[in-house]
Amino acid sequence: MLMELGGDEEVFGHFGAAASYALAARRAMHTFRTGPETWRHIAVGQRKWANLNPRAMMHDRTLNDEEYMAARWLVEPFRLFDACLVNDGGRAYVVTTAERARDLRQTPVLIMGLGQHNPSNAPQDATYLAGPTGAKVAGEKAFQMAGVTLEAVDACEIYDCFTYTVEITLQDYGFFGPGEGEDWFNGHTIEPGGRMPVNTSGGQLSEAYYMGLTPLTEGVMQLMGRCGDRQLGDKTGTKTPEIILCSDNGGILQSHACAVLRRM
């Protein structure tokens, strides 16, 4: 059987993204205070947003801390609810000039800033698994272009292939220091009614996996005011958003893109 396996990793039984992100998450647990106690806030918090989103795959299924902790292991330290969903589907957005957009029927959203940073080392050579990942430089570039700081952000739509990806991305953007995530997430921070809503569709963990378009299109739709029961503002006990921060990343934390969006 091993003779049929092609790679220098597969022969040791190493397959797929869950295990590689779990390697990153394990190194982070060794480097600073994090782990399932932190990630449960992300899985449970995003599920509450999905419960408000009729299009979410997990719309009808609640999740609490106990259920998160009781779920089966996939690749330790990740349990079932640390991983994104597997689904078919499609998302799209239309990009044009601000001038053209002003005349359209739909409320436009402005791209204030974009940043990209791609460390792109092979996973076994990566020294950024516990941060700073590409999110740090990408975020700095995006904020510089946008001419605003973190304090101006009203909500975040973060690429969430796994729970840990959300933590390390927000950490590298500067929302909290290494190991402060548990305290930052604790107290329903990212949930409906929270002070910093994150992944308000349920995200890839609880809505659906559309690669980088899950976070990006949700950021756009929230600023357009098209989000129904999960709409940020009075309806969900959160601030009406002017500025939303979106992220995407690829490979095993090997590429990162950040976008700062603003209501026009």
Added chain:
Amino acid sequence: MNPDNRPFWDGCRAHELRFQKCFHCGLVRWPPATHCPACHETASEWIVSEGKGRIYTYVVYHVAYHPGFKDDLPYVVAIVELEEGPRLFTNIIGCGTEDVSCDMPVEVVWEDIHEAFTLPKFRPVP
């Protein structure tokens, strides 16, 4: 296996961890390549590692993503950083999955799984 990594796997059959070392800058590299990833020079020699290092990070598989590994569950996949510098994917054996930790010192142990194929695995240094 391919022409680039064949010398490594041939070395494993002889119970030697062989890596390319750049003639120009001295980087010991993995995976094998025609050019040095640090200085881009082509000249290199093969050296033999002492087979000692530490665990950079690791995971415990509870799901077999290939049926061939079902009987091995739960098993540990780790990135081991060798003293000579290269980091490679491998398995940690010879201890319980709960006894593995990051930065733990490990040494190579050879698993002859087929007459044509030997895997370099690692175990805690006694």
